[in-house]
Amino acid sequence: MRIVVPCEVRPGEQRVAMVPEVVPLLLGLGAEVVVEHGAGQAAFASDEAYRAAGAEVRDGDVLVDADAVLTVSPLTVEQARRLPEGAVTIGFLAPEANLDLIRTYRDRGVSGFSFELVPRISRAQSMDALTSQALVAGYRATLVAAAMLPRFFPLYMTAAGTIPPARVLVLGAGVAGLQAIGTARRLGAVVEAYDVRTSSAEEVRSMGAAFVNVDLEVLEAAGGYAREMGEDRARRQRELLAPYVAAADAVITTASVPGREAPLLVTTEMVEGMRPGSVVVDLAAETGGNCELSRPGRTIRHGQVSVWGGADVPSQMPVHASFLYARNVANLLALMVREGRLDPDLGDEVLAGAAVTHRGQVVHPATRALLDPGPDPAGEAGPTASLDQGGERP
Secondary structure, eight states, X not given: OXXXXXXXXXXXXXXXXXXXXXXHHHHTTTOEEXXXXXXXXXXXXXXXXXXXXXXXXXXXXXXXXXXXXXXXSOOOHHHHTTSOTTOEEEEOOOGGGOHHHHHHHHHHTOEEEEGGGSOOSGGGGGGOHHHHHHHHHHHHHHHHHHHHSSSOSSOEEETTEEEOOOEEEEEOOSHHHHHHHHHHHHTTOEEEEEOSOTTHHHHHHHTTOEEOOOSSOOOBOGGGOBOOOOHHHHHHHHHHHHHHHHHOSEEEEOBOOTTSOOOOOBOHHHHHTSOTTOXXXXXXXXXTOSBTTOOTTOEEEETTEEEEEOSSGGGGSHHHHHHHHHHHHXXXXXXXXXXXXXXXXXXXXXXXXXXXXXXXXEOOHHHHHHHSOSOXXXXXXXXOOOSBTTOOOO
């Protein structure tokens, strides 16, 4: 069983799917681990460290004889065409946005497993890469806000006078939001947070923040997830949140809906109501943005307020993002190995949920419907909406 870790192909991606510290877990499965030369360089994982951990480091095409391929971002179609029939890939596949790749997997008999689809059940927590990467993103977002804000986060009492703490508002209290709250509190800020799920209030308060209550219908679906809202409710929500946004020195937004455009939470008018020097950090910029002004990978100055749009945020902290991701990969891969052989069994609910293609079939209903529009015999829906990056555990 040959497990291959190629160099990432997405521009700017600094993470790597496997780090030297986790390689021994794969070797313990009876696997041979092959790492493409330089694959871990951006995450400060050297070829020498991989060799010391027991992996083989190769130049040239590492995909042609792979049994399993581990990536962060999806392979290209050209790379997929070089995979052997029956190979397995594990990574963030974004299947609905990469239909040509899915067709190639189907036609070549490649089994593709996507971390976006790993079921949110207790048994799969150690394989939940959305959660591990959301934790990194939430931490990073608060550091960005602190660095951009032209004032201190903590309270300072000095001989020259007292400096009050910064006020931070976090919109979305799932994994990324809670990590943002905890980091802002550790930096000494006064923190408030809002989420459409009232069940989040206890978690917010446990992190030392105040929960923002607005007089609106609770939007909570099964398992602690958030339901999508209508435009009338969304508009009313923005009206009720506007005073909290205006009072904040830093607003960190984390709300996302898997496979859909991010909900608009902060309008241009709301930004214009913020104090000079305030900042907005938008983790959902790549999916449309929670802030009307945000653009992925850019900092926009609107009047005297700065709006930072996140782009591949976990990749900006590649060392620990890669370590956590590699553990997720190893744990998911372990479910596929039987007596030293790679043999994914879709009778396992975790593997069935994460699978996009398997043995020449597209097995993910939403992706299959996009490739072949028409009635879905399984009658299954796409992913459940979640308010915050990383979602919320049942």
